[in-house]
Amino acid sequence: MEGFTINTGVCGSIIKENKEEILETLKTMNLDNVDYIELRVDTIKNVTSTMVHDIIIEIQNYTDKPIILTNRTEDEGGYFKGSDDERIKILCDNAPLVEYTDIEYMTKPELRNQVIDAANKTIISYHNFDKTPEKQYLKNIINEASDIGVIPKIAVKPHTLEDTYIILQLMMEHDNLVAISMDKLGTYTRIIGPIMGSPITYASIEETSAPGQLDTKQTTQIIKKLKS
Numbered sequence: 001m002e003g004f005t006i007n008t009g010v011c012g013s014i015i016k017e018n019k020e021e022i023l024e025t026l027k028t029m030n031l032d033n034v035d036y037i038e039l040r041v042d043t044i045k046n047v048t049s050t051m052v053h054d055i056i057i058e059i060q061n062y063t064d065k066p067i068i069l070t071n072r073t074e075d076e077g078g079y080f081k082g083s084d085d086e087r088i089k090i091l092c093d094n095a096p097l098v099e100y101t102d103i104e105y106m107t108k109p110e111l112r113n114q115v116i117d118a119a120n121k122t123i124i125s126y127h128n129f130d131k132t133p134e135k136q137y138l139k140n141i142i143n144e145a146s147d148i149g150v151i152p153k154i155a156v157k158p159h160t161l162e163d164t165y166i167i168l169q170l171m172m173e174h175d176n177l178v179a180i181s182m183d184k185l186g187t188y189t190r191i192i193g194p195i196m197g198s199p200i201t202y203a204s205i206e207e208t209s210a211p212g213q214l215d216t217k218q219t220t221q222i223i224k225k226l227k228s
């Protein structure tokens with residue numbers, strides 16, 4: 001039967017301020033609704049490499065779900081307050097422990113390459129919380145990100161429905177791409193992504209880690225429905 005196969009993993013993002021809250025979220029969430037756990041360490045107050053290491057070990061003692069390690073810059077919607085050198089050090093120190101490490105495409109190449117070299121696998125990400133750039137601009141990022149990392153990811157803000165169509169076109173034209181049109185206007189791209197071969201779709205566990213996210217239960221149920 002003609003159709004599509006869905007191999008998308010649902011990623012639940014944990015965005016908490018300290019180890020206790022992170023572990024509380026982990027132990028109260030339904031792990032059946034996720035395939036990956038994103039640990040957003042930029043939301044941890046006064047975060048250090050040692051803190052992140054200890055949290056990762058605690059998570060891995062509790063579940064085998066693969067971890068995506070993210071330390072998001074403020075420029076791209078995150079909360080990390082330190083220097084880029086400090087941000088990259090936290091990622092490099094802990095990247096060998098986890099399945100994927102997320103590094104922003106816009107990071108200075110010498111720092112970006114340090115993370116790529118330290119990581120098992122990388123997600124090369126680009127976020128624009130102000131607009132949806134021109135399609136060719138995004139295509140260029142996707143192509144270069146695909147060359148330097150394992151999964152290219154773009155997450156951009158739509159102002160019109162036509163903006164969201166750009167994301168649809170990019171998903172049609174690229175395999176293995178995580179492409180998100182944020183806000184409510186773009187929420188449907190989080191569901192279309194799995195049909196288009198996206199390897200990961202991000203969902204919220206408690207509070208959302210980005211505008212327009214569905215929660216992990218909704219996302220998993222929809223994907224199950226699409227697969228049936």
Ligand SMILES: O=C1C[C@@](O)(C(=O)O)C[C@@H](O)[C@@H]1O
Binds near residue numbers: 155180
């Ligand atoms: O980059 C992404 C995608 C995301 O911004 C989203 O739009 O769901 C959520 C972030 O936590 C994650 O790191």
